[in-house]
Each structure stands twice: as C-alpha cells, then as structure tokens.
Amino acid sequence: MKSALISTLKEIKKQAVLSKAAQLLAQSSESISDIAFRMGYSDIIPITVRKWSEIA
DSSP states (O other): OHHHHHHHHHHHHHHHHHHHHHHHHHHOOSOHHHHHHHTTOSSSHHHHHHHHHHHO
16 A cells, blocks of 8 residues: 555656646747756656647
C-alpha cells in the first residue's frame, strides 16, 4: 500500500510539473531549455513530448 501511495504522489508531482511547463510554454517568451531547467529537468525531451502530445 505504501508503495502505491508513493507511486501516486510521484505521478501527481510529475503531472503538476508538466502542466506548469505547458502553461509556461504557451504564455511565456522563455526558451524551452529555460523552462525545462526551471521545472527541474536537465533535458527538454519530457516537456516537448508533452507539448506536442497536447497539440496532436
């Protein structure tokens, strides 16, 4: 049960970060790299994949 809770919390955090990143991409003039760094990513792939999946 504890493992399921931890997994759920990690997923909630991931979704919150990606949601905020998508908002910044839509409403900001910051570069994708800058937004990825602000969200704690060292790579822009997670954010670009999320953004393109929303557009498609």
